Amino acid sequence: MGSPVTPDRTPNVVIVVLDTARADFVARVPLEGSGFEGVRTLKRESLQFPRAISPSTWTYPSHASLFTGRYPWENHALLTELAPLSPEIPHLARLLRNGGFRTMALSSNPVVSSWTGLTAPFETARWSQWWHLFLRIAAWAGPTGPNVGDPTRASPKRALPSDLFVIAKRLLLRHPGAASLVSTLISRATGASSLQRDSVDSWIESALRSDIVSTPRETPIFAFVNLMEAHEPYLPSHRVDDEEGRSARLCRQDREAFLADRWTITPREIRSLRAFYRDGIRTSLLRVSTIVQTLMDAGRWNNTIVVLTGDHGQEFCEEGGLFHGTYPGDAQVCVPLWLRVPDGTLSGGVARGAASLIDVLPTVLNMVGSSPPTRCTGRDLRSLADKTRPDPVFSHSEQLPDDDGFRMRYGSQWIGLNRFWVAARTEDRGIVLDTHRGITFRAGRGRPPAAPGRRPDSMPSDEADDLRGTLKPVDQAIRRILNESLPDSTEERLRSWGYF
Ligand SMILES: [Zn+2]
Numbered sequence: 479m480g481s482p483v484t485p486d487r488t489p490n491v492v493i494v495v496l497d498t499a500r501a502d503f504v505a506r507v508p509l510e511g512s513g514f515e516g517v518r519t520l521k522r523e524s525l526q527f528p529r530a531i532s533p534s535t536w537t538y539p540s541h542a543s544l545f546t547g548r549y550p551w552e553n554h555a556l557l558t559e560l561a562p563l564s565p566e567i568p569h570l571a572r573l574l575r576n577g578g579f580r581t582m583a584l585s586s587n588p589v590v591s592s593w594t595g596l597t598a599p600f601e602t603a604r605w606s607q608w609w610h611l612f613l614r615i616a617a618w619a620g621p622t623g624p625n626v627g628d629p630t631r632a633s634p635k636r637a638l639p640s641d642l643f644v645i646a647k648r649l650l651l652r653h654p655g656a657a658s659l660v661s662t663l664i665s666r667a668t669g670a671s672s673l674q675r676d677s678v679d680s681w682i683e684s685a686l687r688s689d690i691v692s693t694p695r696e697t698p699i700f701a702f703v704n705l706m707e708a709h710e711p712y713l714p715s716h717r718v719d720d721e722e723g724r725s726a727r728l729c730r731q732d733r734e735a736f737l738a739d740r741w742t743i744t745p746r747e748i749r750s751l752r753a754f755y756r757d758g759i760r761t762s763l764l765r766v767s768t769i770v771q772t773l774m775d776a777g778r779w780n781n782t783i784v785v786l787t788g789d790h791g792q793e794f795c796e797e798g799g800l801f802h803g804t805y806p807g808d809a810q811v812c813v814p815l816w817l818r819v820p821d822g823t824l825s826g827g828v829a830r831g832a833a834s835l836i837d838v839l840p841t842v843l844n845m846v847g848s849s850p851p852t853r854c855t856g857r858d859l860r861s862l863a864d865k866t867r868p869d870p871v872f873s874h875s876e877q878l879p880d881d882d883g884f885r886m887r888y889g890s891q892w893i894g895l896n897r898f899w900v901a902a903r904t905e906d907r908g909i910v911l912d913t914h915r916g917i918t919f920r921a922g923r924g925r926p927p928a929a930p931g932r933r934p935d936s937m938p939s940d941e942a943d944d945l946r947g948t949l950k951p952v953d954q955a956i957r958r959i960l961n962e963s964l965p966d967s968t969e970e971r972l973r974s975w976g977y978f
Pocket residue numbers: 497498536537538587789790
């Protein structure tokens with residue numbers, strides 16, 4: 479494409495996270511047709527990692543690993559702790575900024591913000607509010623938190639008072655049609671384009687464009703973008719038009735009721751949710767196309783490293799759960815991972831080794847000519863192109879904070895939910911360990927499918943002893959953190975971030 483790479487110029491770095499996008503769904507999106515030109519180019523010029531695993535089943539720990547090259551239990555980026563990511567830990571944005579990059583974060587997900595410390599080291603950081611997920615109104619949904627010049631300033635401002643927000647969110651997840659109708663009517667009246675109508679926050683493209691254009695050509699950029707169309711709630715789009723999608727109906731989507739056994743999901747509801755989810759991923763990929771086009775228009779494409787990935791997957795009862803944050807099986811932790819290297823040496827390849835989000839930081843730093851920090855656990859992704867990984871990749875799913883609010887909310891299901899899981903995977907095998915009961919489940923290839931609402935069958939105890947052994951230090955590290963800190967204000971803090 480266009481002019482050749484200039485090898486003596488530091489490459490730009492662009493990381494796009496498709497929030498909640500799981501690997502198998504992304505791989506099946508047909509990329510033909512107009513609108514996908516940019517994403518087709520990106521795919522053609524990328525090395526694909528079909529065995530990429532997220533270290534966690536929810537946003538905060540996964541992004542913390544992406545930015546630091548370390549596992550959540552090494553970063554203390556866990557639900558039970560919920561302290562913002564420590565500024566002591568080397569962060570990709572800080573390292574690149576110190577190296578002369580202009581750094582910018584544009585996040586659909588309000589968890590990826592100054593509140594978690596995830597965006598604090600960026601020169602400019604913008605993020606959305608939770609209500610943008612429910613009311614997709616391009617004309618109203620501007621970003622929060624630009625804080626140019628003061629990127630460490632926390633800004634825990636909410637769109638609604640927390641109790642009102644919690645009630646409104648529950649109602650909308652019970653009856654998502656109401657949000658959908660309001661979004662559609664107002665968006666049509668305000669003249670939004672079809673892509674804008676489907677986007678959670680269409681401010682991202684224009685903000686990114688103006689950030690890039692305002693940066694001098696000789697200054698390399700590091701742009702981080704999070705897109706959230708694959709995250710629930712799912713609102714109908716005019717594009718749900720494939721076979722499964724035609725019969726899709728907007729249905730109840732409250733995971734909390736599912737977990738508390740107050741809602742038994744039907745096979746039809748599962749089919750509908752999968753169709754809407756697939757459509758959400760498709761919309762996010764269309765937006766990736768626009769981002770690629772922006773880099774081309776700015777004359778930066780030929781010298782840009784691109785990482786396209788997901789922070790966790792999404793489950794539709796394949797392994798007994800709904801959505802994410804509960805079980806590190808394949809549906810919740812297998813994520814897409816594409817690496818585009820400007821010199822074209824890895825174009826179109828498919829990597830052999832298992833990969834993890836912790837590998838992104840060392841890869842990027844090596845490619846821009848700096849060395850990764852000493853306490854970085856990840857590996858250079860390029861080393862996995864034609865080799866197996868020497869160690870397993872790990873992931874976890876967390877227990878709920880131990881307080882009365884959660885106990886009341888989940889009722890008799892509380893005991894089952896209040897446990898943490900750890901998982902280890904190599905290229906061809908994977909296990910998930912229930913750390914409270916010591917029972918292991920199969921993950922990865924060879925896992926028998928479970929009936930909706932049921933966990934897979936456990937494995938015989940003498941199988942996969944080697945993988946089980948590798949999980950011991952992970953289990954112990956998490957237990958140490960849990961014993962160290964059980965703050966009183968956990969629920970309050972979660973609420974302030976828009977959860978529950
Ligand atoms: Zn997420």
